[in-house]
Amino acid sequence: MTAPRIVRVAGGQGFWGDSLDAPRQQVENGPVDYLMLDYLAEVTMSILQKQKERDPAMGYARDFVGAMESVLDAVVTRGVKVIANAGGVNPEACAAAVLAMAASRGAAGKLKIGVITGDNLLPRIDELIAAGHELRNMDTGEPLSLVRDRVIAANAYIGSTPIVEALARGANVVIVGRSTDTALTMAPLRHEFGWGATDWNQLAAGIIAGHIIECGAQCSGGNCLYDWRSIERLEDVGYPIVEAQADGTFVVTKHAGTGGRVSVPTVSEQLVYEMGDPHSYITPDVVADFTSIQLTADGTDRVRVHGIVGRPATDKLKVSIAYRAGYKAVGSLVYAWPDALEKAHAAERILRARLDRLGLKFEHILSEFVGANATHGPLAGPDAGKDAPEVQFRIGVRDADRKKVERFTREIAPLVLNGPPSVTGFAGGRPKVEEIVAYWPALVDKTVVTTHVEVVS
Amino acid sequence: MKVRLLDIAHARSGDKGDTANVGVIALKPEWYPVLAKHLTLDRVVSHFRDVIEGGVERYELPNLRALNFLLHGALDGGGTLSLKTDAQGKVYSTAMLRLVLDVPDAEARAAGLPAWNGK
Numbered sequence: 415m416t417a418p419r420i421v422r423v424a425g426g427q428g429f430w431g432d433s434l435d436a437p438r439q440q441v442e443n444g445p446v447d448y449l450m451l452d453y454l455a456e457v458t459m460s461i462l463q464k465q466k467e468r469d470p471a472m473g474y475a476r477d478f479v480g481a482m483e484s485v486l487d488a489v490v491t492r493g494v495k496v497i498a499n500a501g502g503v504n505p506e507a508c509a510a511a512v513l514a515m516a517a518s519r520g521a522a523g524k525l526k527i528g529v530i531t532g533d534n535l536l537p538r539i540d541e542l543i544a545a546g547h548e549l550r551n552m553d554t555g556e557p558l559s560l561v562r563d564r565v566i567a568a569n570a571y572i573g574s575t576p577i578v579e580a581l582a583r584g585a586n587v588v589i590v591g592r593s594t595d596t597a598l599t600m601a602p603l604r605h606e607f608g609w610g611a612t613d614w615n616q617l618a619a620g621i622i623a624g625h626i627i628e629c630g631a632q633c634s635g636g637n638c639l640y641d642w643r644s645i646e647r648l649e650d651v652g653y654p655i656v657e658a659q660a661d662g663t664f665v666v667t668k669h670a671g672t673g674g675r676v677s678v679p680t681v682s683e684q685l686v687y688e689m690g691d692p693h694s695y696i697t698p699d700v701v702a703d704f705t706s707i708q709l710t711a712d713g714t715d716r717v718r719v720h721g722i723v724g725r726p727a728t729d730k731l732k733v734s735i736a737y738r739a740g741y742k743a744v745g746s747l748v749y750a751w752p753d754a755l756e757k758a759h760a761a762e763r764i765l766r767a768r769l770d771r772l773g774l775k776f777e778h779i780l781s782e783f784v785g786a787n788a789t790h791g792p793l794a795g796p797d798a799g800k801d802a803p804e805v806q807f808r809i810g811v812r813d814a815d816r817k818k819v820e821r822f823t824r825e826i827a828p829l830v831l832n833g834p835p836s837v838t839g840f841a842g843g844r845p846k847v848e849e850i851v852a853y854w855p856a857l858v859d860k861t862v863v864t865t866h867v868e869v870v871s
Numbered sequence: 872m873k874v875r876l877l878d879i880a881h882a883r884s885g886d887k888g889d890t891a892n893v894g895v896i897a898l899k900p901e902w903y904p905v906l907a908k909h910l911t912l913d914r915v916v917s918h919f920r921d922v923i924e925g926g927v928e929r930y931e932l933p934n935l936r937a938l939n940f941l942l943h944g945a946l947d948g949g950g951t952l953s954l955k956t957d958a959q960g961k962v963y964s965t966a967m968l969r970l971v972l973d974v975p976d977a978e979a980r981a982a983g984l985p986a987w988n989g990k
Contacts, residue, residue, distance in 0.1 A: 457951055553888045639964065640881040640898070679881065679896070682935050686894020688885035689939050692930050705932050721934075739952060780947060780954040788956040790966040792921045810954030853950045855888065 421606045423599050423623070423656045427451040427498075428630025430458055430475050436630065436653045437481040441488035443669035446655060448602040449488075451481060451498035452595045452628050459592055460736030460851040462502035463536070463567040473504030474589075479511045482587070486516060489586055490524045497577060497598045501591040503536075503567065505529045508589050509870055525871060528580025528588040532865035535568040535733060535858070542862065549733060549856040558735065558856060566851065567736040570858060573698030573727075574620075575611070576865040577601035583869050592734060594697055596624030599656065607660040611699075618702035618724025619662030621695065626666055626684055626719070627654040633666065633684035634715075635674025640683065647673025652715075663720040665712055676715040698731055698860070700724040730857040739852035740777070741819040744810035745826035746784075748839030755799040757834040758783050758807035764833050765809065768825055776822070778812040806839065812850065819847050872979040874972045875987035880906060882964035889949035890925075891960030893967045896937040903936035905982050909972045915940055918970045940967070 424446040426437035430453040440449055453475035466473025478500030488494040501508045509527045516525050535542065539562070542549065549558035549568075558565070569592035578601050580588045590598070600620030603609070609616045626633050634654045635645040652672025658664040668676055685707065689695075692704035701724060708721035749757040762781050769779075782788040784806035786799025799805055811822045823845045830837050876895070879902045884893040895910065897903040912929045919927065925943025932939060946960050947953040957963070971987055979986070 553890075637883070639883065640896075682896050682937065683881065683883040683894070685935060686892070686896065686932075686937055686939055687883050688887060689892050689894055690887060690941065691928075692932050692939055705934055707934055709935065742952075742954060744954060778948070778954065782956055784956065789962045790922075790969065793918070793966050793969050808956065812952065812954060850951050852952050853888070 418659045420657045420659060421448070421603060422446045423448040423450050423602055423627070423658065425450050425627030425630055425654045427453060427481065428628065428632060429453065429455050430477060432630050434477070434480065438484040440653055441485045441494050443672060446494060449485060449494055449496045450598045450627065451478065451496065451500065452598060453478060453498060453500045454502070454592065454595070456734060456853045457736060457851055459503060459569050459734060460567045462504070463736070466503050471507050474502040474508035475500040478508060479515050482512050483515050483519065486519055486521055490521050493586070495581070495586045495602065497588045497602060499590045499593050499595070499598060501529070501589040503534060503569070503591060505531055505589045505591050512587065512589070513870065523871060525587055526585050527870050528577070528583065528585030529868045529870060530572070530576045530580060530588065530590045530593070530865055532863060533569045533572045533592040535570055535863070536565070539565060539568055542858065547858055547862065549735065549858065552855040552857065558854065561737045561854065564738040565735060566738060568733060570731045570733050570863045571698065572731070572863065572865050573597050574601035574604055575699070576867045578605045579867045580869060581605040583867070585869050595628040596621045596697055597699065599624030599627060600699065603658050612726070614700050614724035614726060615722060616662035617700040619664065619722040620658070621697050621700060621702045622704070622707060622719065622722055623656040623658060623664050625695070626681060627656055629684060629687065630654070631674060632687065633681055634668050634676050635680055638675070638680045638683055640679035645675050649673060662722060663718065665716050665718050667716045676717055678709045678711055678717055681709055681717045696728060698727060700727050729860050731860050731863055733856045733858050735854035735856055736851050737854055739850040740812060740814040741816045741847050742810060742812040742850050743819050743823050743845040743847045744808065745823060745845035746806050746808040746839065747826065747829060747837050748804055748806045749834065750836040750838065751801070751803045754802050754805040754836070755783060755786050757836060758805045760834040761807050761829055761837070762809065765825060765829060769822065772821065774818055774821060776811040776813045776818065780810050782808045784808055816847060823847060872974050872976050872984070873987045874974050874979060874984045875989070876910070876970045876972065877968040878985045878987060880968065882967055884960050884962065884964035884967070886946055886949060886960040889944055889946050891942045891945040891963040893940045893942065893963050894937050895940070895967060896935065900936050902982060902984065903933065905974060905978070905984065906938055907931055907933070909974055910938055914970065914972070918967070922966070
């Protein structure tokens with residue numbers, strides 16, 4: 415009997431800003447077939463949209479060009495393929511930058527980049543609203559027309575199909591804009607094993623494999639509460655690898671010799687991360703049932719995942735919309751023992767009284783006392799922060815009027831000289847006013863979104 | 872017998888808009904039935920009553936020996952709107968694990984649960 419065929423997908427980036435070394439380590443420390451890089455969080459598209467407005471050649475995750483440079487040899491000489499949602503709002507420009515980098519490294523003509531577009535709905539919003547697509551906020555139920563004039567980005571989360579098409583057309587790098595994070599892992603498995611569009615259990619297994627590795631090392635020992643002290647060498651943490659088989663079963667592991675840990679508890683923690691209704695994890699390709707997942711320890715740093723059940727997908731796609739939602743600023747001061755918490759409370763009272771006298775009323779104001787209540791609030795108990803060596807007073811405001819928020823930022827520093835004693839920690843200077851770009855999740859009919867695949871080299 | 876959740880479970884939390892999710896996983900498989908029976912919706916609603924503004928949903932995942940709770944109105948508006956230190960609900964996990972369950976003595980002894988003697 416021959417051993418079942420294994421396809422290895424390595425997770426090398428959990429968000430834009432994750433370890434710069436992880437992609438290279440994933441392709442150099444052991445065998446992998448695909449490198450999956452997830453760059454996009456919910457508000458990343460709006461940041462990229464702003465960058466593209468300033469410079470039409472921008473609007474993608476620029477870290478990706480460096481990541482591609484660091485793995486170029488593995489792609490060119492060993493046939494490792496890369497799949498990334500680094501395209502942001504400008505996948506074509508991202509591909510051009512990668513091709514230019516490859517040419518400068520003597521690898522001209524060695525990359526075939528699949529570029530996937532069609533997720534960007536920003537130019538079509540008015541057309542969609544006019545056609546009766548209200549794009550209601552999934553959390554609040556409000557129609558998008560309420561904030562239409564402040565919308566700066568709108569992207570449909572697309573599924574695995576266009577990525578599979580790009581791979582079938584010979585791409586060794588696939589750049590997507592706003593795909594689901596999980597499709598980046600499921601698509602290569604679907605391509606390799608020839609899973610059909612109605613092989614629900616296998617598709618669901620691919621999605622769950624994606625969910626496990628989409629946050630990088632968060633499934634391989636990072637941010638793991640279970641027995642955390644015993645998880646060794648996180649400075650050399652191994653990012654996760656999925657070893658999948660045609661029937662949809664897979665093993666989560668990491669390269670030998672790396673730090674961290676892959677165990678039933680580390681994988682379980684990642685499975686419940688950002689979970690909603692576990693019976694229905696909805697994606698464009700399939701609805702996965704997290705209550706079907708079976709985990710079995712399978713040797714050192716190996717967890718076998720099996721038994722996964724999926725159901726037909728819905729007829730909707732989720733749309734990630736970003737809109738301008740006013741301004742905010744957060745300032746802080748640190749008060750030292752003795753009576754640190756009491757001094758911080760006094761500072762808060764004084765500051766709020768001064769804001770009142772200035773006639774400054776904000777849409778929202780929030781005080782926290784770091785060292786006493788910032789993370790667990792009243793659950794920390796009545797004695798929390800008492801006799802603490804120091805307490806940080808942290809106060810934030812939010813308002814549509816930028817001027818009011820600016821004025822607030824001038825009121826923190828004076829407390830150093832004219833407020834309660836034993837104060838420090840203001841070296842960072844005046845708080846910065848930040849424009850808020852908020853997230854508006856909505857649904858749209860699948861029939862509205864047409865994706866396009868182009869392979870460039 | 873009083874049993875602190877921290878001593879019988881681990882947890883991870885995350886965000887979806889203004890909702891925090893907390894997945895609670897039994898430290899030992901044989902402790903999952905205790906969680907499923909005693910970590911009720913009402914207990915969690917009451918635990919977080921002064922912390923969150925919305926309701927709570929509860930789901931069971933016996934396959935992972937886990938429960939999943941959705942805490943609505945937990946993140947001061949959520950995402951970039953939030954002014955909280957924990958705007959993404961990352962540490963609601965350990966806030967949950969402060970919860971102390973009352974488990975009948977016989978049941979607690981049979982399951983080998985560690986007793987909680989704190990306040």
